[in-house]
Amino acid sequence: MKLFYSTASPYARTAQIVLREVNLDPKSIEVQTHPFDNNVEFLKANPLGKVPCLITDKDDGIFDSEVICQYLDAEFNQGKLWQPVQSSWALRTTYSLTSGLLDLAVARRQEIMRDGDGLKSDFWWQRFNDGLRRGFEELENRMTLMPDGFNLLDINLACLIDYMAFRHSDLDCIGSQVMSRFQLFQNRPSIKQTQPSD
Numbered sequence: 001m002k003l004f005y006s007t008a009s010p011y012a013r014t015a016q017i018v019l020r021e022v023n024l025d026p027k028s029i030e031v032q033t034h035p036f037d038n039n040v041e042f043l044k045a046n047p048l049g050k051v052p053c054l055i056t057d058k059d060d061g062i063f064d065s066e067v068i069c070q071y072l073d074a075e076f077n078q079g080k081l082w083q084p085v086q087s088s089w090a091l092r093t094t095y096s097l098t099s100g101l102l103d104l105a106v107a108r109r110q111e112i113m114r115d116g117d118g119l120k121s122d123f124w125w126q127r128f129n130d131g132l133r134r135g136f137e138e139l140e141n142r143m144t145l146m147p148d149g150f151n152l153l154d155i156n157l158a159c160l161i162d163y164m165a166f167r168h169s170d171l172d173c174i175g176s177q178v179m180s181r182f183q184l185f186q187n188r189p190s191i192k193q194t195q196p197s198d
């Protein structure tokens with residue numbers, strides 16, 4: 001099995017955390033790549049050219065991060081990390097909210113990079129900021145729904161919170177309930193060993 005990841009990708013990090021949580025050996029599975037390197041094996045497994053991408057022992061390509069996390073959990077952990085989320089549409093929607101916030105945070109990062117080429121759009125900048133503000137407000141309101149025990153939604157949440165600190169420390173939009181939830185598990189080895197970096 002191979003997991004293609006990049007060290008700055010919050011989506012790839014969710015899969016890296018699950019690898020560790022289900023007691024697989026990351027050293028023998030993780031392959032660091034940059035999506036822009038266009039590694040041939042990686043592009044064959046994921047024609048979209050995005051990390052993360054998993055190649056299974058049967059040589060099947062699996063993406064995106066949500067499917068990889070559920071695959072690893074189902075195959076190697078009896079689905080214990082997804083089970084608390086799976087049974088509730090509200091929690092699954094909260095999972096989608098964290099994924100959507102990651103999409104906005106990554107898009108905002110791309111807008112910052114485009115600024116270097118003089119291509120920053122004021123319209124999209126405002127739209128990403130507004131989406132992040134509204135989305136984090138909604139996430140704060142949903143924290144009362146969170147189930148007991150660490151689960152795949154917590155993993156998405158951890159990657160989101162750390163990515164905001166990594167790329168968007170100028171924004172102050174994370175509420176106290178979200179931070180309290182994060183603090184419950186931020187010291188897990190799987191979280192500490194996978195901090196984002198350039």
Ligand SMILES: N[C@@H](CCC(=O)N[C@@H](CS)C(=O)NCC(=O)O)C(=O)O
Pocket residue numbers: 008009010011012035036048049050051052063064065066106
């Ligand atoms: N929905 C995808 C998003 C993956 C994604 O956008 N990854 C970024 C890195 S953060 C990437 O590989 N971008 C390269 C590109 O878009 O060409 C997932 O959850 O895996």
